[in-house]
Amino acid sequence: xxxxxxxxxxxxxxxxxxxxxxxxxxxxxxxxxxxxxxxxxxxxxxxxxxxxxxxxxxxxxxxxxxxxxxxxxxxxxxxxxxxxxxxxxxxxxxxxxxxxxxxxxxxxxxxxxxxxxxxxxxxxxxxxxxxxxxxxxxxxxxxxxxxxxxxxxxxxxxxxxxxxxxxxxxxxxxxxxxxxxxxxxxxxxxxxxxxxxxxxxxxxxxxxxxxxxxxxx
Numbered sequence: 540x541x542x543x544x545x546x547x548x549x550x551x552x553x554x555x556x557x558x559x560x561x562x563x564x565x566x567x568x569x570x571x572x573x574x575x576x577x578x579x580x581x582x583x584x585x586x587x588x589x590x591x592x593x594x595x596x597x598x599x600x601x602x603x604x605x606x607x608x609x610x611x612x613x614x615x616x617x618x619x620x621x622x623x624x625x626x627x628x629x630x631x632x633x634x635x636x637x638x639x640x641x642x643x644x645x646x647x648x649x650x651x652x653x654x655x656x657x658x659x660x661x662x663x664x665x666x667x668x669x670x671x672x673x674x675x676x677x678x679x680x681x682x683x684x685x686x687x688x689x690x691x692x693x694x695x696x697x698x699x700x701x702x703x704x705x706x707x708x709x710x711x712x713x714x715x716x717x718x719x720x721x722x723x724x725x726x727x728x729x730x731x732x733x734x735x736x737x738x739x740x741x742x743x744x745x746x747x748x749x750x751x752x753x754x755x756x
Contacts, residue, residue: 540646542674542737544754546575546712547593548654548705550676551582554618554645562616564643565604566652566676567594574713575756584615586622588639588654593714609639619644623668626658642669647741651697652676655684655706661696673744674737675699678706680716687717687725694726700744702751703737709756719753726751 540554548567556562565582569575573593581602587595590608597606605615610622623640638657643650651672661669675697678684684706685693694702708716723731733753 540648540739542703542739542754543735544703544705544756545569545578545580546709546756547573547714548588548652548676548678549594550652550705551580552643552645552650556617562618562645563602564618564645565600566641567654568596568599569593570596570599572713574711575709584618584620586620586641586643586652588641588652589637591655594655607641617645621668623665625654625656625661625665640665640669642672648673648739648744650674650676651699653678653693656693657684659689660692666696669697672697672699674701674703674739676703676705679704679719679722680707682716683714687722690722691725694749699749701737701739702749703754704751723751723753 543551547569549569550566552564554562563582564584565580566586571577577599582600582604585600585604585606587608610624613620621642625638625640638654641652677690679687679690704719704722708718731751731753733755735755737752
């Protein structure tokens with residue numbers, strides 16, 4: 540499997556299937572008005588966590604993907620996906636509405652994309668639905684989502700093997716968010732070498748302390 544990050548909460552996950560085939564999953568493509576360039580991405584499956592313009596540019600994705608934009612359980616091309624309802628803010632959605640958390644099971648690994656999660660913590664019901672997670676994609680930039688401290692708390696609840704921070708300040712991004720350095724400091728990491736993409740297989744996962752992977756957009 541390889542995981543690429545394009546800025547904000549926009550990810551592309553390419554995983555292996557039987558007979559040498561692959562499946563491509565895109566999550567939360569943004570609109571170029573946020574100041575970042577929209578890359579050319581094709582996908583078989585497109586996940587949208589909520590309808591805000593920096594997460595729901597469906598037209599940016601080529602390939603006529605199967606669209607999922609809400610809670611439920613789905614099985615597409617050997618990929619198991621679960622959408623879990625959550626809030627975009629600390630006031631039960633009264634400020635920014637509803638957000639969908641997605642879990643993705645493929646290549647015998649379980650991923651979780653939190654979208655624009657804004658709650659102080661996950662509920663017991665949400666945690667049960669999320670289950671054991673190998674790779675967690677979490678917002679860390681604050682303002683519209685959880686910040687570094689909030690992300691730390693959610694990570695301690697989920698206890699994933701790998702964390703990929705997202706939705707934080709970048710050059711040219713017109714949305715003002717904290718930088719990833721604040722999150723790294725909160726997590727006790729002085730520095731983390733960035734990677735262009737994460738290449739990973741089940742055998743690469745270890746049961747040691749949570750590893751933080753910072754991807755280049």
